[in-house]
Amino acid sequence: MIPKTFKEVIDLGDGREISIETGKLAKQAHGSVVVQSGKCMLLCTVVSNYHAADVDFLPLTVDYREKFAAAGRYPGGFFKREARPSDGEVLTMRLVDRVLRPLFPKDYHSETQVMIQLMSHDPEVMPDAMAGLAASAAIQLSDFPFECPISEARVGRIDGEFIINPTRAQLEASDIDMMIGASADSVMMVEGEMDEISEEEMADAIKFAHEAIKVQCAAQVKLAEAFGKKETREYEPAVEDEALAEKIKGMVYDKTYAIAKAGSAKHERGEAFSTIKEEVFESFSEEDQEAYGKLIHKYVAKAQKSAIRNLTLDEGLRLDGRKTDEIRPIWCEVDYLPSTHGSSIFTRGETQALATVTLGTSREANQIDMPSYEGEERFYLHYNFPPFSTGEARPIRGTSRREVGHGNLAQRALKGMVPEDCPYTVRVVSEILESNGSSSMATVCAGTMAMMDAGVQLKKPVSGIAMGLISDADTGKYAVLSDILGDEDHLGDMDFKVTGTADGITACQMDIKVKGLSYEILVNALKQARDGRLHILGKITETIATPNSDVKEHAPTMITRRIPNEFIGALIGPGGKVIQELQKETDTTIVINEDPVTEEGVVEVLGVGSTGIDAVLAKIDALLFKPQVGSVYEVKVIKILDFGAVVEYAEAPGNEVLLHVSELAWERTENVTDVVNMGDVFDVKYFGTDPKTRKEKVSRKAILPKPEGYVARPPRDNNRGGRDNRGRDNRGRDNRGRDNRRDDRKPREDKKED
Numbered sequence: 001m002i003p004k005t006f007k008e009v010i011d012l013g014d015g016r017e018i019s020i021e022t023g024k025l026a027k028q029a030h031g032s033v034v035v036q037s038g039k040c041m042l043l044c045t046v047v048s049n050y051h052a053a054d055v056d057f058l059p060l061t062v063d064y065r066e067k068f069a070a071a072g073r074y075p076g077g078f079f080k081r082e083a084r085p086s087d088g089e090v091l092t093m094r095l096v097d098r099v100l101r102p103l104f105p106k107d108y109h110s111e112t113q114v115m116i117q118l119m120s121h122d123p124e125v126m127p128d129a130m131a132g133l134a135a136s137a138a139i140q141l142s143d144f145p146f147e148c149p150i151s152e153a154r155v156g157r158i159d160g161e162f163i164i165n166p167t168r169a170q171l172e173a174s175d176i177d178m179m180i181g182a183s184a185d186s187v188m189m190v191e192g193e194m195d196e197i198s199e200e201e202m203a204d205a206i207k208f209a210h211e212a213i214k215v216q217c218a219a220q221v222k223l224a225e226a227f228g229k230k231e232t233r234e235y236e237p238a239v240e241d242e243a244l245a246e247k248i249k250g251m252v253y254d255k256t257y258a259i260a261k262a263g264s265a266k267h268e269r270g271e272a273f274s275t276i277k278e279e280v281f282e283s284f285s286e287e288d289q290e291a292y293g294k295l296i297h298k299y300v301a302k303a304q305k306s307a308i309r310n311l312t313l314d315e316g317l318r319l320d321g322r323k324t325d326e327i328r329p330i331w332c333e334v335d336y337l338p339s340t341h342g343s344s345i346f347t348r349g350e351t352q353a354l355a356t357v358t359l360g361t362s363r364e365a366n367q368i369d370m371p372s373y374e375g376e377e378r379f380y381l382h383y384n385f386p387p388f389s390t391g392e393a394r395p396i397r398g399t400s401r402r403e404v405g406h407g408n409l410a411q412r413a414l415k416g417m418v419p420e421d422c423p424y425t426v427r428v429v430s431e432i433l434e435s436n437g438s439s440s441m442a443t444v445c446a447g448t449m450a451m452m453d454a455g456v457q458l459k460k461p462v463s464g465i466a467m468g469l470i471s472d473a474d475t476g477k478y479a480v481l482s483d484i485l486g487d488e489d490h491l492g493d494m495d496f497k498v499t500g501t502a503d504g505i506t507a508c509q510m511d512i513k514v515k516g517l518s519y520e521i522l523v524n525a526l527k528q529a530r531d532g533r534l535h536i537l538g539k540i541t542e543t544i545a546t547p548n549s550d551v552k553e554h555a556p557t558m559i560t561r562r563i564p565n566e567f568i569g570a571l572i573g574p575g576g577k578v579i580q581e582l583q584k585e586t587d588t589t590i591v592i593n594e595d596p597v598t599e600e601g602v603v604e605v606l607g608v609g610s611t612g613i614d615a616v617l618a619k620i621d622a623l624l625f626k627p628q629v630g631s632v633y634e635v636k637v638i639k640i641l642d643f644g645a646v647v648e649y650a651e652a653p654g655n656e657v658l659l660h661v662s663e664l665a666w667e668r669t670e671n672v673t674d675v676v677n678m679g680d681v682f683d684v685k686y687f688g689t690d691p692k693t694r695k696e697k698v699s700r701k702a703i704l705p706k707p708e709g710y711v712a713r714p715p716r717d718n719n720r721g722g723r724d725n726r727g728r729d730n731r732g733r734d735n736r737g738r739d740n741r742r743d744d745r746k747p748r749e750d751k752k753e754d
């Protein structure tokens with residue numbers, strides 16, 4: 001029986017469409033859809049348990065995987081099976097999670113899984129741009145308590161024209177790559193990279209994407225209605241006690257307000273807030289503590305949040321005593337680590353990042369091997385966030401999704417400022433040593449200084465800042481907070497990070513928690529962020545104004561040389577013998593790549609100091625040396641043979657040629673050593689390739705004057721007496737009179753064995 005399917009189609013323009021279909025696959029899931037554009041197909045399934053987990057948060061898992069079979073490829077590795085998610089998959093998971101999570105009720109605690117799989121790949125379609133649409137569409141077909149449909153769209157801009165969900169080729173020509181997540185009413189998430197655009201241009205890009213998202217949300221509603229929208233499931237809501245909440249607010253609000261207004265440091269402030277919680281908790285009887293313990297803690301946190309927000313809205317003051325637009329004290333240092341290729345420390349308030357730079361060849365490039373994209377990164381950044389940075393001790397279980405996301409944001413902020421002709425593969429590693437507010441932005445600042453310290457010729461320095469927003473819909477008041485603290489991160493209605501140069505924005509990451517945020521407020525927040533960003537940039541340039549003109553003495557120097565493809569084999573040698581010995585002798589690293597466009601070999605020579613590099617370049621020059629016919633060259637005898645001397649060109653050591661004994665002198669030479677000896681240096685004339693021997697011919701005697709009375713020996717006549725070159729006469733007989741013509745001879749009879 002063929003299943004009944006339901007389908008909605010979204011027109012993207014330019015002949016492109018996105019279809020959402022359900023009813024055919026994964027029908028036991030609580031909701032499932034197939035989203036298709038071109039040949040690209042995503043299967044999304046959602047399931048949520050009907051019993052709540054024993055936690056006080058939503059245990060939501062968003063999983064995005066790209067199947068290698070979707071692109072007709074095998075997974076790499078020994079076990080030919082998809083394993084842990086790649087960084088690219090993790091980043092897509094984070095994009096979807098950040099939009100979905102706020103739309104579930106805060107008191108919904110059932111284990112929920114959203115699984116998105118790339119089942120068919122189209123090189124012209126970037127699947128991550130449809131992952132949010134797929135997730136939301138599947139949830140709309142379920143009975144989950146979910147506020148409203150959402151979607152995500154990528155926006156690019158080519159020649160001033162915005163494009164929704166551009167292809168990867170179009171994205172290469174675009175000066176904007178932004179992913180926007182939104183409902184029909186509100187923008188909720190923005191993340192992307194830009195080519196130094198203005199705040200107004202960024203707002204215009206968000207508006208353009210939001211209009212496309214509204215259409216996608218409407219299509220989900222139509223699909224759910226056609227399929228038959230399920231009744232929202234019932235779940236046990238959180239118990240509330242308004243009387244208890246008011247009582248606790250009276251005990252907590254004023255004390256919290258006073259502590260917040262005092263402007264203390266993180267640990268001091270944290271201890272004071274903890275003391276208030278303990279005092280409130282202990283004021284209740286043991287029976288009430290057991291009965292209302294979770295509610296007490298919840299209402300204490302709610303009252304403290306209200307007090308801190310009101311302090312900022314009413315008096316323009318913050319937890320640490322700063323004004324809303326004030327940046328914490330900053331100090332910076334470069335060249336801190338003596339053995340790294342580049343290093344820096346960036347400290348802003350209680351946030352500190354130590355960045356290192358390592359320079360390498362193309363062999364050290366970061367290889368990306370995903371079904372939807374294969375390539376390499378010659379600049380990449382890794383971000384580490386150890387538990388001690390927040391004064392905690394917790395298990396270390398590899399790189400977290402948060403670390404991948406923060407590192408990617410910093411990488412996108414900086415990569416546009418690395419020159420295209422930078423010969424090195426550049427790896428930046430940020431170690432977060434202290435954290436109280438935006439360690440990712442500290443990473444951007446530290447990474448900028450470390451690269452300039454390493455001698456990477458950045459186009460412009462980049463700085464970053466984390467911003468917050470507190471607003472009151474009833475009064476219309478709002479406050480934009482520059483350089484937010486960790487405590488302010490979860491207290492506000494919006495937090496966003498913006499990076500850029502003095503001339504424009506290079507990257508951003510934004511999470512908006514309040515509905516209907518006006519674009520006017522958004523632009524104002526971005527402009528305030530620009531002021532803070534420029535202040536931080538000034539502190540960076542006070543420490544190191546321009547990149548160092550050269551790499552450090554202990555750091556490797558990279559020289560790139562292009563050679564014709566036909567010489568690559570000679571440089572590598574049989575089985576790599578020549579290049580391996582050359583690397584060992586010169587203490588260098590040599591990497592050879594072929595440029596398919598120019599049909600040349602690109603030779604990268606990496607070494608510390610000039611001695612080894614110069615030796616490699618001399619070898620390459622010798623390899624490329626082509627003597628010109630009729631020219632005279634200085635040579636040196638490096639080997640004596642019975643029939644001549646092997647000489648090498650002085651301007652191309654290692655490039656050898658045979659000087660035949662007959663070309664040593666005009667006089668007859670019996671012994672080579674009668675004329676030249678080992679180590680002798682003299683000139684020879686180059687005659688090109690000898691047609692008889694098919695070898696290169698040089699002559700010493702050709703540039704010497706002929707002796708007086710010299711008579712050249714007459715050429716030998718090899719056809720005297722009517723004989724050909726094989727000693728036969730014109731009738732086919734050899735010099736013994738025998739007839740050697742094969743066609744006149746009878747077949748020989750084999751002799752019988754005795």
